[in-house]
Amino acid sequence: MSRTSLSAIPPYVFYELDARRAAARATGQPLLDVGIGSPDGPIPPVVVETMQRVAADRSLSGYPYFQGHPLFREAVAGYLHTRFGVTIDPAGELLALAGSKEGIAELILAHTNPGDVVLIPAVYYPVYARATLLAGAEPVYVPFLPDGCLDLDALDAATVARATVMIVNYPGNPTTTSVSLDELARYVAFAERHGLLLLSDLAYSELSYDGYAVPSVLQVPGASRVAVETHTCSKSFNMAGVRIAFLAGNREAIARLDAYRANIGYGVSTLAQLAGAAAFTHHAQIVPPIVAEYRARRDAIVTAFTAGGWHVPAPTATMYLWLDVPPGLSDWQWVDALIEHAGVVVTPGMAFGDAGRGKFRVSFVQPAEQLVRAAEGIVATAAWSTAQRR
Missing domain, CATH: 3.90.1150.10 (Aspartate Aminotransferase, domain 1)
Known part of the structure; x- marks a missing residue:
């Protein structure tokens, strides 16, 4: 293909x-x-104040950091530790993104070749399939079980053998399905067993109700051996127009995406990164x-x-x-x-x-x-x- x-x-x-x-x-x-x-x-006032303050900073005249501004990486690492109990190396296990949609598309393009398979939930955010098709890879849609979890047993061995990436999205857009950390551990084990890169799209990490706390796949012990996760300021912080997100997890996957992005762009707006740093630093109040x-x-x-x-x-x-x-x-x-x-x-x-x-x-x-x-x-x-x- x-x-x-x-x-x-x-x-x-x-x-x-x-x-x-x-x-x-x-x-x-x-x-x-x-x-x-x-x-x-x-947009939260503390973020607006940050953008107003840094807009006149002379550093914005130059190109941004490729991987991420030090203040952004520090804020994200603190957020992941405080919110999920996850410790990452901000120098090698983190990458700033201009929105998670763009990041997901670039990750797929960086990790697939024509003829590869990408495993996608049967009901999915459109970029999963569209980026796969643009890469010349084949999207294979994984059906849901009645509880909204993925029916991995429905996949045949030949298809799984061709797969390079598997995507999960919980809480789901549009399905709204939520899962436990144990279910995320099942996906990690499947990815490790079959040599897949597991991509968790966690766009709704903070929008939960009735005592439910959204888990991160990176909370699964050993997940960073096979998994990466996108987080975004768009929904949880009312910052969809600012276009700032991040990818965290497996350092080889992040290095590959960083190399891909360096060939087609020049990092993420410094202003957006500093706005994101303010949001993640003050997430408990926002x-x-x-x-x-x-x-x-x-x-x-x-x-x-x-x-x-x-x-x-x-x-x-x-x-x-x-x-x-x-x-x-x-x-x-x-x-x-x-x-x-x-x-x-x-x-x-x-x-x-x-x-x-x-x-x-x-x-x-x-x-x-x-x-x-x-x-x-x-x-x-x-x-x-x-x-x-x-």
């Missing part, structure tokens, strides 16, 4: 969603957008009010769905609901019906792979009262659709 040209990659579903959203707005229709998971809360806001939004929308007769369990992590499309409708038919009849924008499940068809994602990116309106519109549109089919 050769590398896939960009023109051969299927159209990005989010582009199509943007087009439908824009078409509706062009007619003057007001829309309540709970589709894209883009935080609407403010996170609780952000989580409290998302918890209130979650409770409000779940209550509204319940009042409308929908059974919607409250997720213990992430900023999403992952719901069933009403019977008789395709994903796009449901999206269009919601835009037309309720003025509500959601993300179709097919955006997250074929296994996501028949589902849709709702994001907690509006104030609670708006989320209640969105839930009421969804319930009413589903009732209208049912009546139309009678």
